[in-house]
Amino acid sequence: MARTVTSQRKALTTAAAWIVGLLIFFPILWTILTSFKTEAQAIASPPIFLNFDWTLENYAIVQDRSDYMRFLWNSIIIAGGSTLLGVIIAVPAAWSMAFVPSKRTKDILLWMLSTKMLPAVGVLYPIYLLFIKLGLLDTRTGLVIVLMLINLPIIVWMLYTYFREIPGEILEAARMDGATLKEEILYVLTPMAIPGIASTILLNFILAWNEAFWTLNLTAAKAGPLTAFIASYSSPEGLFYAKLSAASTMAIAPILILGWFSQKQLVRGLTFGAVK
Amino acid sequence: MATKASRSAARLMMAPAVILLLGWMLVPLTMTLWFSFRKFLPMRGGDLGWAGFDNYARFVTSSSFWPAVYTTLLIVGGVLVITVMLGVLLALLLDQPIWGQGVVRILVIAPFFVMPTVSALVWKNMFMDPVNGLFAHLFKFFGAEPVVWLTDAALPSIIMIVSWQWLPFATLILLTAIQSLDSEQLEAAEMDGAPSLKRFWFIILPHLSRAITVVILIQTIFLLSIFAEIFVTTQGAFDTRTLTYLIFQRITDAQNIGLGSAGGIYAIILANIVAIFLMRIVGKNLDA
Numbered sequence: 001m002a003r004t005v006t007s008q009r010k011a012l013t014t015a016a017a018w019i020v021g022l023l024i025f026f027p028i029l030w031t032i033l034t035s036f037k038t039e040a041q042a043i044a045s046p047p048i049f050l051n052f053d054w055t056l057e058n059y060a061i062v063q064d065r066s067d068y069m070r071f072l073w074n075s076i077i078i079a080g081g082s083t084l085l086g087v088i089i090a091v092p093a094a095w096s097m098a099f100v101p102s103k104r105t106k107d108i109l110l111w112m113l114s115t116k117m118l119p120a121v122g123v124l125y126p127i128y129l130l131f132i133k134l135g136l137l138d139t140r141t142g143l144v145i146v147l148m149l150i151n152l153p154i155i156v157w158m159l160y161t162y163f164r165e166i167p168g169e170i171l172e173a174a175r176m177d178g179a180t181l182k183e184e185i186l187y188v189l190t191p192m193a194i195p196g197i198a199s200t201i202l203l204n205f206i207l208a209w210n211e212a213f214w215t216l217n218l219t220a221a222k223a224g225p226l227t228a229f230i231a232s233y234s235s236p237e238g239l240f241y242a243k244l245s246a247a248s249t250m251a252i253a254p255i256l257i258l259g260w261f262s263q264k265q266l267v268r269g270l271t272f273g274a275v276k
Numbered sequence: 277m278a279t280k281a282s283r284s285a286a287r288l289m290m291a292p293a294v295i296l297l298l299g300w301m302l303v304p305l306t307m308t309l310w311f312s313f314r315k316f317l318p319m320r321g322g323d324l325g326w327a328g329f330d331n332y333a334r335f336v337t338s339s340s341f342w343p344a345v346y347t348t349l350l351i352v353g354g355v356l357v358i359t360v361m362l363g364v365l366l367a368l369l370l371d372q373p374i375w376g377q378g379v380v381r382i383l384v385i386a387p388f389f390v391m392p393t394v395s396a397l398v399w400k401n402m403f404m405d406p407v408n409g410l411f412a413h414l415f416k417f418f419g420a421e422p423v424v425w426l427t428d429a430a431l432p433s434i435i436m437i438v439s440w441q442w443l444p445f446a447t448l449i450l451l452t453a454i455q456s457l458d459s460e461q462l463e464a465a466e467m468d469g470a471p472s473l474k475r476f477w478f479i480i481l482p483h484l485s486r487a488i489t490v491v492i493l494i495q496t497i498f499l500l501s502i503f504a505e506i507f508v509t510t511q512g513a514f515d516t517r518t519l520t521y522l523i524f525q526r527i528t529d530a531q532n533i534g535l536g537s538a539g540g541i542y543a544i545i546l547a548n549i550v551a552i553f554l555m556r557i558v559g560k561n562l563d564a
Binding site (some may be wrong): 227 | 281283285286287289290292294296297300301303304305307308309319321332352366369370372373374375376377378380381382383384386387388389390391392393394395397398399400402403405408412417441443444449452453467484486487490494495497500503504505507508509520523524527528533536537540541544545546547550551554558559562
């Protein structure tokens with residue numbers, strides 16, 4: 001008796017959860033579907049859900065007309081470069097804070113976090129000016145630097161929380177066995193830290209990929225990443241839903257896949273360990 | 277115990293990150309502070325000298341200041357109410373035993389990974405367009421007059437778009453918090469015959485209070501500076517000009533750097549007030 005009630009209840013909650021989940025996901029699904037329609041079918045009334053002539057022409061048009069690959073490449077360089085640079089700088093810092101903590105470690109961590117809270121618009125003009133002076137405007141190098149700096153606090157924090165979970169006894173044992181500091185880092189810590197570092201890289205790549213204040217304000221034709229590429233569709237000409245959808249699908253697909261892998265790290269990375 | 281040598285090594289390893297962030301914070305901040313006290317119009321004469329607190333006074337007395345504050349509060353408040361309330365409900369739902377839980381979770385989280393320019397443009401064109409948008413079709417189907425969303429109901433439309441983006445974040449964090457709840461306590465309450473609403477009110481909600489606070493604080497910081505969603509939809513027209521967007525326009529459109537910088541300093545102060553509360557919670561957790 002009790003079992004039938006619970007399985008009935010499970011069926012109900014399952015139905016409810018799937019309906020809500022599909023509703024939330026629907027805009028993304030609709031975008032993906034529309035990207036395979038012709039422009040006429042994309043605005044057909046009543047809307048066509050599935051029974052249209054699937055076509056790939058929008059993807060070809062988007063590439064031809066606006067050189068999608070260049071924007072994609074810029075996105076990869078900017079998101080990847082800023083993340084890797086950030087990790088290279090953050091690993092030693094997080095390592096020392098986790099394993100050689102001092103009285104000021106907590107203050108330094110909180111201060112780093114506070115730099116993340118600085119509203120970007122408050123420093124827009126100074127950064128713009130510095131970029132002009134240093135010849136960094138509309139360059140990938142410039143964006144790599146800025147995105148590295150805005151994500152550095154999150155990278156340090158994430159790595160710190162991962163490193164802190166590595167038991168200190170293992171390090172002591174290695175030290176007792178006569179391992180030097182270099183050996184300790186290279187052979188003992190690094191293997192244990194790799195999963196944490198990988199998660200950090202993943203989440204920060206996503207954050208950098210989607211960043212849309214600095215990428216819109218500091219780039220033009222040359223170094224614009226996909227955020228800027230999509231923004232160019234805000235003043236459209238003629239029919240463009242299918243093309244917009246194709247461009248959007250290409251811009252979000254890689255991140256949706258990466259995001260799937262990073263969902264567990266999301267909470268840790270974005271709440272700075274305040275929710276576990 | 278850490279030796280003296282490892283302490284200085286530790287300091288050395290921290291140095292690059294600390295110095296970079298220090299520079300990133302101090303250099304632009306000092307420049308903004310400096311500009312905020314200057315009459316600085318790059319297109320109309322350049323730096324025209326000391327302005328005292330003129331820019332600060334003009335920024336808050338301009339006719340667009342209070343509407344911008346009001347818009348900002350409505351967007352931040354509206355999105356917070358929607359995401360936290362729906363987030364709690366969704367988290368409760370996803371915490372139940374469900375077939376295909378992993379897939380549902382991904383469906384719910386997905387909007388968070390969509391870049392802001394994409395979600396704003398997809399909503400604007402394919403859902404909110406008064407002629408070809410899905411909402412227009414839906415309204416017509418029920419015999420209602422389609423709404424010109426981003427003109428006649430621009431602010432609610434933007435609140436809706438941004439809520440869609442942030443609901444996954446709230447849900448995910450609240451779900452994590454619910455899952456850390458001691459199930460024995462809940463079972464005991466159930467045995468004692470506490471109805472589910474009471475269990476929610478007296479056990480689950482108090483347990484979630486900290487997670488909710490964290491969601492509110494973190495989202496507030498991000499929501500105060502939303503930009504792309506307005507940039508590609510209304511460009512600040514139809515009462516959707518937030519404080520962030522107003523400052524952006526002062527700097528890029530009006531090219532009044534002094535005035536924009538004064539606004540920037542206000543925004544920094546505002547963000548810091550929120551940040552102080554967040555830091556307290558995070559800091560407490562660090563000691564534990």
